[in-house]
Amino acid sequence: MDNLLKVEDLHVKVGDREILKGIDLVVNKGEVHVIMGSNGSGKSTLMNTIMANPVYKVSQGKIYFEDEDITEESVDKRARRGIFMSFQSPDEIPGVKLNDFLRISKEQVEGKKPSILAFNKQLQREMEDLNLSEDYAQRYVNVGFSGGERKKSEILQMKILDPKLALLDETDSGLDVDAVRIVSNGIRDFLENEEKSVIIITHHRELLQNIKADYVHILKDGKILQTGDDSLMDKIEKEGYEWV
Numbered sequence: 001m002d003n004l005l006k007v008e009d010l011h012v013k014v015g016d017r018e019i020l021k022g023i024d025l026v027v028n029k030g031e032v033h034v035i036m037g038s039n040g041s042g043k044s045t046l047m048n049t050i051m052a053n054p055v056y057k058v059s060q061g062k063i064y065f066e067d068e069d070i071t072e073e074s075v076d077k078r079a080r081r082g083i084f085m086s087f088q089s090p091d092e093i094p095g096v097k098l099n100d101f102l103r104i105s106k107e108q109v110e111g112k113k114p115s116i117l118a119f120n121k122q123l124q125r126e127m128e129d130l131n132l133s134e135d136y137a138q139r140y141v142n143v144g145f146s147g148g149e150r151k152k153s154e155i156l157q158m159k160i161l162d163p164k165l166a167l168l169d170e171t172d173s174g175l176d177v178d179a180v181r182i183v184s185n186g187i188r189d190f191l192e193n194e195e196k197s198v199i200i201i202t203h204h205r206e207l208l209q210n211i212k213a214d215y216v217h218i219l220k221d222g223k224i225l226q227t228g229d230d231s232l233m234d235k236i237e238k239e240g241y242e243w244v
């Protein structure tokens, strides 16, 4: 199995406070990993650290991507390697239209200008798949977007940028059943390419209705305390996190 991401004994601090206390995680190409855990257990911190958000300082341990040590690399270098992250609460970017944002992001990640024609065609197709009407491409990124529309625009971004590893920090809150299905299908489509991998943070399994999780990890107080298969999600849904 081809190794994509390897996190080794990762300790992470914000200021003086240690939030992650020794995380080990290996993600191979083609795998779906789900991370669960109660509020404040460190899930978003783990994702942010893998994406190199500078607020989160690695005080011990290493992060490898395709066998290269990326622990000290900046966010844009990691993006160019093929790591993508969607945020739990994405920002509005007033003054920047969604289509320009996507085109410029793609150019930065790929290191060359995409053909406008091919880009527009891909954009149109992906927007149709997500049930986003064409005029969203002309609107400022996330400004006035509903919760569901923001989620869809993130999935759109993931599909346009076509990373090797997508880190999806899902709120699940405020998405109606149709939006959950569309987002879930978007992730499933992305995974149709057998080389692609995702790590999904979610509290509910509805988002995984069409996606088979290879591994489910439960985070508690900055450590992975349990790793299992799909069935671990059922157990959590029935019994909560107390027993972990």
Ligand SMILES: Nc1ncnc2c1ncn2[C@@H]1O[C@H](COP(=O)(O)OP(=O)(O)OP(=O)(O)O)[C@@H](O)[C@H]1O
Pocket (backbone or CB within 6 Å): 014, 019, 037, 038, 039, 040, 041, 042, 043, 044, 045, 046, 055, 088
């Ligand atoms: N930028 C930050 N500044 C200060 N503290 C932070 C920061 N980011 C995270 N923390 C703290 O680290 C702990 C873990 O937070 P994190 O956001 O990783 O939790 P989570 O598991 O994603 O929770 P949730 O399910 O609520 O999203 C929390 O106590 C949080 O307050």
Ligand SMILES: [Mg+2]
Pocket (backbone or CB within 6 Å): 043, 044, 045, 088, 169
């Ligand atoms: Mg979080």
